[in-house]
Amino acid sequence: MQMIEANGASIPALGLGTWQLNDRVGSRIVEQALRLGYRHIDAALIYGNEKEVGEGLRASGVKREEIFVTTKVPHSELTPPALERAVKQSLANLRLSDVNLLLIHWPNAQIPLAETIGAMCKMKKEGYTRHIGISNFTVALVEEAVKLSSEPIVTNQIEWHPYLDQSAVVAQTRRLGMAVTAYSPIARGRAAGDATLKSIGATHQKSAGQVSLRFLVQEGAAVIPRTSKVERLTENLSIFDFELSAAEMAQIRKLARPSGRIVDWGGAPKWD
Numbered sequence: 410m411q412m413i414e415a416n417g418a419s420i421p422a423l424g425l426g427t428w429q430l431n432d433r434v435g436s437r438i439v440e441q442a443l444r445l446g447y448r449h450i451d452a453a454l455i456y457g458n459e460k461e462v463g464e465g466l467r468a469s470g471v472k473r474e475e476i477f478v479t480t481k482v483p484h485s486e487l488t489p490p491a492l493e494r495a496v497k498q499s500l501a502n503l504r505l506s507d508v509n510l511l512l513i514h515w516p517n518a519q520i521p522l523a524e525t526i527g528a529m530c531k532m533k534k535e536g537y538t539r540h541i542g543i544s545n546f547t548v549a550l551v552e553e554a555v556k557l558s559s560e561p562i563v564t565n566q567i568e569w570h571p572y573l574d575q576s577a578v579v580a581q582t583r584r585l586g587m588a589v590t591a592y593s594p595i596a597r598g599r600a601a602g603d604a605t606l607k608s609i610g611a612t613h614q615k616s617a618g619q620v621s622l623r624f625l626v627q628e629g630a631a632v633i634p635r636t637s638k639v640e641r642l643t644e645n646l647s648i649f650d651f652e653l654s655a656a657e658m659a660q661i662r663k664l665a666r667p668s669g670r671i672v673d674w675g676g677a678p679k680w681d
């Protein structure tokens with residue numbers, strides 16, 4: 410598995426997204442993904458399925474030390490006492506003593522960022538998480554978070570796929586030594602039906618979904634596609650045995666459009 414090194418963390422470039430993978434599907438897909446070679450699982454308290462994710466981790470038989478587990482603190486739980494409670498709840502759900510990466514799921518303007526970042530650092534110092542990170546942080550907020558943090562911030566997890574130009578926030582995140590993790594990396598399935606991506610894929614014997622993921626990996630991102638189908642686990646994993654040319658990368662960048670954002674939370678909490 411290709412790794413991304415950022416501020417002391419080593420993050421597998423491909424992970425499994427787990428939003429909406431509930432009940433039996435959740436545990437089974439996590440188990441199968443790990444058996445097939447995935448080593449990075451993206452969870453969140455708000456997804457309501459950390460218990461199933463933990464069951465899948467254990468059922469896979471893969472050693473805990475080999476798996477990079479991320480979870481996230483909800484937007485509503487960012488005061489220090491609430492954050493600490495949320496983290497302990499996540500660990501109890503997952504039945505883990507720590508996670509590899511703890512993210513602030515969405516920023517919350519109602520709660521001073523200094524307090525939240527202070528609480529995140531405390532969680533790291535006390536051993537609940539090995540690394541801390543942020544998600545859905547804008548150019549300005551990324552800089553503020555880094556200034557306020559006594560611990561390195563290792564990633565900014567953002568929506569990123571061929572329909573969305575994220576170059577400004579990506580440049581800012583990189584400038585500060587952080588990785589970028591791309592969520593909704595196949596645009597919630599839309600990229601899989603895209604004519605341009607299909608035609609590029611045909612020359613490599615790859616699907617449009619694989620081209621979308623490969624594009625992001627070549628841009629330097631970690632990708633966390635979700636699927637509820639075992640056969641697609643293999644498809645989404647098979648993106649490290651081909652390379653897009655500079656011309657193909659440029660062609661894919663042209664698919665970006667101002668209305669390309671899919672996860673538009675409009676300032677209100679949106680739990681995905």
Ligand SMILES: NC(=O)c1ccc[n+]([C@@H]2O[C@H](COP(=O)([O-])OP(=O)(O)OC[C@H]3O[C@@H](n4cnc5c(N)ncnc54)[C@H](OP(=O)(O)O)[C@@H]3O)[C@@H](O)[C@H]2O)c1
Pocket residue numbers: 425426427428429451452514544545566567591592593594595596597598599601618619633634635636637638641644645672681
């Ligand atoms: N930090 C945040 O605020 C945030 C926000 C959104 C998402 N995330 C994380 O990022 C993960 C991924 O994002 P996402 O779930 O929004 O979207 P996504 O991974 O881009 O797309 C998932 C959808 O695409 C389909 N799909 C998966 N692989 C496919 C393939 N090879 N060909 C065709 N269709 C395919 C899946 O359907 P099937 O199940 O039928 O395969 C599913 O409907 C989430 O699960 C979550 O862990 C984080």
